[in-house]
Amino acid sequence: QVQLVESGGGVVQPGGSLKLSCAASGFTFSNHGIHWVRQAPGKGLEWVAFIRYDGTYTYYRDSVKGRFTISRDNSKNTLYLQMNNLRPEDTSVYYCAKEGRGYHDFWGQGTLVTVSS
Amino acid sequence: EIVMTQSPATLSGSPGERATLSCRASQSVSSNLAWYQQKPGQAPRLLIYGASTRATAFPARFSGSGSGTEFTLTISSLQSEDFAVYYCQQYNNWPRTFGQGTKVEIK
Numbered sequence: 270q271v272q273l274v275e276s277g278g279g280v281v282q283p284g285g286s287l288k289l290s291c292a293a294s295g296f297t298f299s300n301h302g303i304h305w306v307r308q309a310p311g312k313g314l315e316w317v318a319f320i321r322y323d324g325t326y327t328y329y330r331d332s333v334k335g336r337f338t339i340s341r342d343n344s345k346n347t348l349y350l351q352m353n354n355l356r357p358e359d360t361s362v363y364y365c366a367k368e369g370r371g372y373h374d375f376w377g378q379g380t381l382v383t384v385s386s
Numbered sequence: 387e388i389v390m391t392q393s394p395a396t397l398s399g400s401p402g403e404r405a406t407l408s409c410r411a412s413q414s415v416s417s418n419l420a421w422y423q424q425k426p427g428q429a430p431r432l433l434i435y436g437a438s439t440r441a442t443a444f445p446a447r448f449s450g451s452g453s454g455t456e457f458t459l460t461i462s463s464l465q466s467e468d469f470a471v472y473y474c475q476q477y478n479n480w481p482r483t484f485g486q487g488t489k490v491e492i493k
Binding site: 304306313314315316319328329330331364369370371372373374375376377378379 | 418420422424428429430431432435441473475477478480481482483484485486487
């Protein structure tokens with residue numbers, strides 16, 4: 270069965286960096302685009318970034334452009350999100366989500382990132 | 387950016403009642419509309435895609451309709467396990483955008 274397992278969350282000071290990982294199994298990882306979606310505590314869902322199945326295209330929401338970088342290693346079935354210059358408003362649970370045909374057909378359980386001094 | 391607006395913010399219903407959730411897009415998204423269900427402490431789950439195709443994990447009491455800018459999620463007879471937050475999302479344009487959610491709670 271499809272599994273997505275996020276890791277790498279934690280507490281970081283404003284201006285700091287963190288790298289999230291998402292380990293995938295149960296499907297052919299190299300055939301599918303993957304998204305990052307986040308959810309601030311008690312709030313709704315917010316799409317963050319997407320990477321095409323082969324890594325050749327990426328898309329970001331405006332508020333993270335230039336600060337976050339999505340990447341993937343298809344040999345390791347792993348997705349990454351490098352987050353630099355973090356802000357308090359980036360505090361969220363970060364989910365990786367497999368792309369169906371535009372929609373997110375499977376989600377991981379999420380990893381919490383807290384940006385606080 | 388396409389703005390997705392859901393109504394109502396909260397829907398109070400009793401088991402067995404019909405529930406109707408609405409989602410409106412600020413511009414046409416064709417049928418590129420998905421619905422997700424999220425329960426407390428859990429990740430969202432895909433419920434509907436293509437505006438009206440139900441994901442295999444969900445029973446037939448869930449149905450989706452609409453196209454363009456107006457969409458509806460209907461739960462024909464609320465069951466205890468349906469009390470959750472429901473989000474719509476458009477995947478017609480970048481950036482992908484979600485509605486703010488409708489919480490379905492027990493009356």
